[in-house]
Amino acid sequence: MKNWIWLLLGILACAISWTYMHRVLLPWEYHVNVERGRLIAQMGDLYPRWVGTRELLLHGRNPYGPEVSREIQIGFYGHPIEQSYDKPATEIIDEQRFAYPVYVVFFLAPTVKADFEELQQSAPIIFAGLLACSVVLWLAVVRWRPPLVVSGAMILIVLSTPQIAQGLRLRQFGFVVIFLLGMGAWGIVRGQLFWAGVLFAIATIKPQMIVLCLVWFAIWTLGEWKKRWPLAAGFSMALALLAGSGELLVPGWLRYFLEGLAAYRKYFPTTSPIRLILGNWFGGAISVAVLVALLSYAWAKRTVEAHSPEFVDLLALFCIASTLILPLLTPYNQALLLLPIVVLMRDWNRLPRFGRMAFVALLAWPGVVSVLLLFHPPDVDSLRRTPLLPSVLVLLIPFVVCWLYFARGESSAQVVPRVAR
Numbered sequence: 569m570k571n572w573i574w575l576l577l578g579i580l581a582c583a584i585s586w587t588y589m590h591r592v593l594l595p596w597e598y599h600v601n602v603e604r605g606r607l608i609a610q611m612g613d614l615y616p617r618w619v620g621t622r623e624l625l626l627h628g629r630n631p632y633g634p635e636v637s638r639e640i641q642i643g644f645y646g647h648p649i650e651q652s653y654d655k656p657a658t659e660i661i662d663e664q665r666f667a668y669p670v671y672v673v674f675f676l677a678p679t680v681k682a683d684f685e686e687l688q689q690s691a692p693i694i695f696a697g698l699l700a701c702s703v704v705l706w707l708a709v710v711r712w713r714p715p716l717v718v719s720g721a722m723i724l725i726v727l728s729t730p731q732i733a734q735g736l737r738l739r740q741f742g743f744v745v746i747f748l749l750g751m752g753a754w755g756i757v758r759g760q761l762f763w764a765g766v767l768f769a770i771a772t773i774k775p776q777m778i779v780l781c782l783v784w785f786a787i788w789t790l791g792e793w794k795k796r797w798p799l800a801a802g803f804s805m806a807l808a809l810l811a812g813s814g815e816l817l818v819p820g821w822l823r824y825f826l827e828g829l830a831a832y833r834k835y836f837p838t839t840s841p842i843r844l845i846l847g848n849w850f851g852g853a854i855s856v857a858v859l860v861a862l863l864s865y866a867w868a869k870r871t872v873e874a875h876s877p878e879f880v881d882l883l884a885l886f887c888i889a890s891t892l893i894l895p896l897l898t899p900y901n902q903a904l905l906l907l908p909i910v911v912l913m914r915d916w917n918r919l920p921r922f923g924r925m926a927f928v929a930l931l932a933w934p935g936v937v938s939v940l941l942l943f944h945p946p947d948v949d950s951l952r953r954t955p956l957l958p959s960v961l962v963l964l965i966p967f968v969v970c971w972l973y974f975a976r977g978e979s980s981a982q983v984v985p986r987v988a989r
Contacts, residue, residue, distance in 0.1 A: 571715045571717045571718050571721075572717055574717065574718055574721040575717040575718075575720055575721045575724075577721060577725070578720065578721035578722070578723070578724030578725045578728070579724060580935075581724060581725050581728035581935050582724045582725075582727055582728045584728070584935050584938050584939060584942075585727075585728035585729075585730075585733055585934070585935070585938065586728075587938075587942065588938035588941065588942055588958065589733055589737070591942065591945070592938075592941055592942065592945060592946065592948060592955050593955050593956075594737075595948040596946075596948040596950075596955040597610065597955075598610065599948055599949050599950075600951060603949075606645075607644055607645060608643075608644070608645060608646040609643070609644070611643055611644050611664075612688065612691075612737070612738045612739040613738045613739055613740050613741065614687065614688070614691055614738075614739035614741075615640065615643060615644070615664075615684070616640045616664050616665060616666050616667070617666065617668055617672055617676060617741065618676060618679060618680075618684060618687065619631075619636065619639055619640050619643065619666070620632075620636055620640070620666030620668075620673065621672070621673040621676040621677065621679070621680055622680040623636045623639070624670075624673055624817060624818065625673060625677055625680050626680055626681075630818055630824065631666040631670065631673070631818070632665070632666055632670075632818070632821070632824035632825065632827075632828055633824075636666060637663065637664075637665045637666070640664050640665065640666065641663065641664055644664050645661075649661050649663050649664075651663075651835070653834040653835070657837060660834070660835055660837075661835065662835055662836050663831070663835045663836075665828055665831070665832070666828070667825075667828045667829065667832050668741070668773055668774065668825075669772065669773055669775070669810075669811075669814065669821075669825055670814035670817060670818050670821040670824075670825065671773065671810040671811065671813060671814040672741070672773045673814075673817070674810070674813070675744075675770075675773070688739065691739040692736040692737070692739065695735070695736055695739065695740070695743040695744070696727055696736060698743055698744060698746070698747040699723075699726065699727065699732065699743055699746065699747070699903065699906075700723045700727070701747060701750075702743075702746050702747045702749075702750040702903075702906055703719070703722055703723045703726060703906060703910070704719065704723075705747075705750035705751055705753070705754045706750055706753075706906055706907045706910040707719060707910060708754050708757070709750070709753050709754050709757055709880060709907070710880050710907075710910055710911055710914055711875075712910070712914045714913075714914075722910075722913065725931065726906065728934075728935070729931075729934065730899060730934050730958055730959035730962055731899040731900055731902045731903065731959075731962055731965070732900065732903065734898075734899050734900050734959070735899075735900030735903065738900065740900050741773060741774055742774055742777055742900055742901060742903060743900075743903060744771075744773070744774075745771045745773065745774045745777050745778055746903045746904065746906065748767045748768070748770055748771035749767075749768070749771055749778060749781060750906070750907075751764075751767050752764040752765075752767035752768045752771070753883060753907075755767065756785075756799065756874045757874050757875060759874070761796060761798040761799040761802065762798040762799070762801060762802035763802060764799055764802065765798065765799045765800060765801065765802025765803035765804070765805075765806065766802045766803070766805075766806040768782060768785065768802075768803050769802070769803045769804075769805075769806035769807040769810060770806065770810070772807065772810075776894065776895070776896070777890070777896065777901060777904065779890075779894070780886045780887075780889055780890045780894065781883065781886050781887060781890065782803075783863070783866075783886070784866055784882055784883055784886045785799065785803075786800070787863070787866045787867055787870050788866075788870055788872070788879070788882075790870060791870030791871040791872070792870075792871060838895045838896075838897050838898065839895050839897055840855065840892060840893050840894055840895050840896065840897060841891070841892055841897060841963055841966055841967070842854055842855050842858075842892050842893055843855065843895075844897060844963075855892075855893035858889060858892070858893055859889065859893060862885060862886065862889055865882075865885075866882055866886075869882055880907070880911065881911075883907060884907045884908040884911055884973065885908075885973070887904045887905060887906075887907050887908055888904075888905065888908050888966060888969060888970050888973060890904050891904050891905060891966040892966050892967070892970065897963075899959065899962045899963075902962065902965055902966060905965065905966065905969050908969050908973055909969060911973070912927070912969065912972055912973065912976075915976050918976045919972055919975060919976060920972075920975050923968075923971065923972045923975050926968060927968060927972060930961055930964060930965060930968060933958070933961050934958035934959065935958075937957050937958045938958045941954070941955070941957065941958070
């Protein structure tokens with residue numbers, strides 16, 4: 569019965585999240601962004617990539633060029649953006665450029681003749697499906713087979729969180745990267761190193777999200793080069809093919825991409841949770857120290873086997889470090905925590921009691937607050953940020969996950985998980 573209760577809780581969490589989003593959060597965002605004239609429509613993160621792909625493949629235009637950027641901006645704002653970056657940060661407008669590696673167009677190519685409104689409606693369903701598959705893949709990577717209803721409950725609870733809900737609303741490509749990362753890790757565990765490398769190369773469509781995990785895979789490959797070289801071969805060949813094909817479409821695309829990244833840091837400045845809390849100087853110093861310690865530990869463990877607990881632990885630590893020290897503050901990037909959270913769920917009985925209570929409280933907060941705001945709706949025709957209350961604690965999640973990961977203790981009473989064979 570307990571397993572079915574978890575499934576019912578997962579269904580309830582999704583129902584609350586969906587209802588709150590459509591009755592409170594989306595109407596409030598529409599008022600703040602559209603009715604007040606900031607945007608002419610809520611286009612999401614998919615639109616710049618889709619326009620860039622369409623203009624390149626149908627009309628041969630450089631997706632990084634000013635003409636395409638102006639078209640994207642007109643779709644968002646109704647007019648092109650002309651601004652200088654010496655203004656206060658609050659006055660700088662997101663320029664909504666095509667800011668991905670050019671080879672992302674190969675994966676969006678089937679959509680260039682689609683109606684964008686239909687694409688907007690189908691994209692969240694596809695991304696949610698990829699996230700559900702990612703949970704299943706991580707369960708296989710950690711060799712844990714919970715009952716099917718428990719797996720379903722975990723997927724539903726993940727999809728109900730504010731971080732994932734935000735990414736689905738924005739149609740975030742980061743969820744594709746998470747799926748590719750999980751698929752590649754599963755391939756390594758199953759001994760399919762070449763194809764895992766190919767998947768990691770494709771995942772570089774959003775390089776800033778996966779870079780630290782790629783560092784761990786590189787270190788691990790060097791640990792037993794004679795056995796693991798196919799991972800590097802698959803990655804190098806696939807990346808060369810993607811980048812080379814992109815060069816045929818847009819000669820010099822890498823220069824355009826790097827210039828776009830430099831501009832992106834000016835019109836959409838972001839930071840890491842550690843820097844946000846501790847400040848740029850002290851937070852930066854702590855970030856460097858964490859990175860050096862993690863790389864040193866990874867190098868010491870570079871010979872571990874793919875099926876060993878140490879391999880999974882190192883990958884989970886690199887995922888946690890990515891959310892803490894890289895400029896990935898936007899909540900949807902916390903999808904990187906799926907692997908460490910799956911490990912924590914598997915090792916639940918090894919966690920300190922207070923830690924379990926804190927984790928459950930953080931997970932329950934969005935649902936409880938959403939229910940309260942549904943019964944006592946805030947004014948959605950206001951600039952007051954009350955509708956964001958369910959997501960007010962999301963910044964704490966990476967820190968709590970990191971603490972719990974290191975707080976796991978050895979327990980003789982631990983229930984040994986059923987291992988996938």
